[in-house]
């Protein structure tokens with residue numbers, strides 16, 4: 001008998017191993033939380049579902065990754081295909097689905113093309129809100145809690161000091177999770193919570209490589225520290241960057257908010273950080289689930305997919321809907337896949353989707369050529385050349401013989417000939433490889449300085465980097481001028497003048513070319529992005545475990561502050577503004593706060609002209625949404641377009657039909673209101689045939705007695721009418737509905753391109769407030 005069992009164990013062992021390897025992460029959605037269950041009862045019920053398909057109690061426990069308690073009623077677990085299909089047959093189970101691996105990542109600019117460091121000289125970095133009125137009215141956000149889903153935090157940064165901060169708000173229920181190099185003493189009255197999530201990551205990719213990241217909330221990447229300090233870093237005076245190159249003030253948008261860190265993004269095994277990172281759906285939903293339970297007021301999520309993702313497969317959207325139900329404002333980055341159209345991610349209408357634009361600040365490092373020509377390059381490189389001319393070469397002319405044609409001029413690793421480069425300034429072009437990597441190649445080949453020329457696609461948009469040698473970045477046109485000079489000169493020479501911060505540059509803002517664009521391919525009836533905010537060359541705190549260039553093998557510099565670009569950087573600006581509004585208007589819904597931010601956004605730059613793309617062409621709402629963030633105006637919007645949780649569920653009924661993954665208990669009516677009638681502060685009408693009438697409702701949040709009248713700038717080829725076109729209010733909180741009728745002007749048809757959207761806006765104004773909504777319309781014929 002004994003012998004028999006031993007054999008059977010030996011036989012079973014390989015079987016168990018095989019079936020373990022077969023198991024994959026599934027998300028199981030049960031239904032809506034009934035509301036009265038204690039948390040442990042929810043977990044027990046999830047466990048009992050697992051027990052019904054697993055052999056033992058232990059196996060069931062071990063297979064459960066997350067039990068979701070505050071968002072969906074469901075769980076993530078390791079299941080075999082057989083177990084998954086068994087579960088899906090149970091009556092109460094709404095859905096059982098495999099997550100989409102590695103779809104999500106942090107929204108810095110293209111990982112092949114970013115980087116930077118430095119500190120500006122004596123200037124406050126937040127140009128979005130001038131003056132302290134809004135900040136003091138919002139008491140700097142001191143009772144508001146902002147959750148940040150990202151790569152963790154570097155808690156020692158002065159930006160996270162709790163100096164002068166009062167007791168932690170009583171509403172806070174979160175924790176400070178300990179782990180590698182992180183314990184409870186790393187949290188304080190600023191950094192009130194920290195957690196990390198990697199169960200799905202590890203189930204999918206194997207154990208975390210602990211030389212690549214910390215198994216704790218500590219940030220080894222820099223990105224999470226940057227975004228968290230942008231939302232809510234304290235004012236830090238006399239911040240110094242590498243080499244004492246410059247100093248000034250660093251501050252978050254809402255400097256007294258409390259921060260709760262949810263680390264969900266991790267390195268990709270076998271790839272360097274420059275190549276990217278990954279954030280798993282189950283891990284992110286667990287973080288959002290906890291954030292809801294912990295009591296955050298605003299969630300900042302600079303994460304998304306490269307391709308737009310359907311609502312039912314988008315766990316940021318699913319989590320965010322449950323957060324919005326609790327009046328948590330969720331701001332997400334639009335993505336960095338621009339400037340091509342239809343590239344936008346995070347398009348759900350209960351999310352604030354944020355594009356990226358420039359600020360009126362540049363780091364000018366002029367390149368002076370031997371013929372006296374002065375070119376306005378930019379950089380945040382600390383090292384300096386002597387004040388004299390150096391020999392200048394174009395990288396394509398000084399390569400090793402083995403370099404392929406398409407890599408000529410790119411300064412890829414090992415491509416430059418030391419004999420031809422030593423002691424010279426080298427012009428390298430963008431296109432392949434990383435920007436900072438090109439500088440490293442020039443330095444390794446013995447070059448003294450480096451000019452980084454934009455490719456044609458980069459145009460005039462300059463990304464500032466902390467290169468490892470004296471450097472300056474120039475526009476495409478300027479790069480061509482430099483090549484021309486090199487070609488036409490017997491003895492080309494140049495020098496690079498050390499960088500200086502220049503404030504008040506014009507035009508500003510302009511749209512960053514990387515910022516993802518509409519139209520919204522998931523639902524063309526919702527205009528996205530919603531808004532744009534500073535995202536180009538943004539200064540904020542950094543992890544001391546990652547060099548400013550992220551090239552950890554070639555760059556061993558440590559910096560406390562760094563310059564970075566992406567919609568990842570613009571999103572926390574909007575989160576900060578939302579936190580300040582939340583402090584001023586604690587009872588407003590997340591839809592009301594979004595509406596206030598959107599309807600007060602600006603459409604002009606600091607030259608009084610319409611916002612442009614980086615090329616100088618007029619930009620459209622598919623780049624900037626309602627316009628550029630103006631938080632001070634948003635504090636007093638006059639009217640808001642509100643929307644309830646039920647409105648969103650009805651919207652989902654008409655858009656995707658089966659809404660079980662969002663709320664299985666909600667009964668969709670036979671005729672749900674059309675998506676276009678969701679009470680949104682903007683309007684998108686794809687393929688209009690003749691006429692459409694749209695409904696909207698505004699809530700008065702301004703003066704009790706007020707009269708608003710309607711004005712519109714219709715898109716070319718269309719007419720717009722509102723009915724009524726005057727709205728009178730007698731009270732705060734009063735709601736008024738109106739319709740907007742859009743009509744194709746047949747006589748204009750020859751002037752309208754059938755495949756193109758046309759843009760305009762309408763607004764309600766009472767002499768004190770202007771409540772503006774952008775619109776985008778295309779023709780059906």
Ligand SMILES: *[C@@H]1O[C@H](CO)[C@@H](O)[C@H](O)[C@H]1NC(C)=O
Nearest residue numbers: 178180181182183184185186
């Ligand atoms: C936390 O870690 C620090 C070192 O980083 C140590 O000095 C401190 O004693 C630890 N605190 C606790 C409560 O363990």
Ligand SMILES: *[C@@H]1O[C@H](CO)[C@@H](O)[C@H](O)[C@H]1NC(C)=O
Nearest residue numbers: 208209210211212269270271
């Ligand atoms: C972990 O990362 C280090 C450094 O990047 C690398 O050398 C090592 O091979 C990795 N270990 C594993 C198990 O992949």
Ligand SMILES: *[C@@H]1O[C@H](CO)[C@@H](O)[C@H](O)[C@H]1NC(C)=O
Nearest residue numbers: 237238239240241244247248
């Ligand atoms: C600013 O920082 C520098 C170097 O970190 C230091 O030498 C200087 O005294 C500081 N200045 C002030 C006003 O604190």
Ligand SMILES: *[C@@H]1O[C@H](CO)[C@@H](O)[C@H](O)[C@H]1NC(C)=O
Nearest residue numbers: 400401402403404413414415
């Ligand atoms: C090209 O040759 C150089 C030395 O001549 C070498 O360092 C480099 O690795 C080579 N590159 C490739 C891609 O073979």
Ligand SMILES: *[C@@H]1O[C@H](CO)[C@@H](O)[C@H](O)[C@H]1NC(C)=O
Nearest residue numbers: 397480481483484486487488
């Ligand atoms: C510069 O001269 C090289 C030959 O030395 C030629 O191939 C290239 O097209 C010239 N470039 C410009 C911009 O004139």
Ligand SMILES: *[C@@H]1O[C@H](CO)[C@@H](O)[C@H](O)[C@H]1NC(C)=O
Nearest residue numbers: 687688689690691779780781
């Ligand atoms: C537009 O409407 C007209 C009349 O209402 C109809 O004949 C035509 O087929 C419609 N066109 C499209 C593209 O739907």
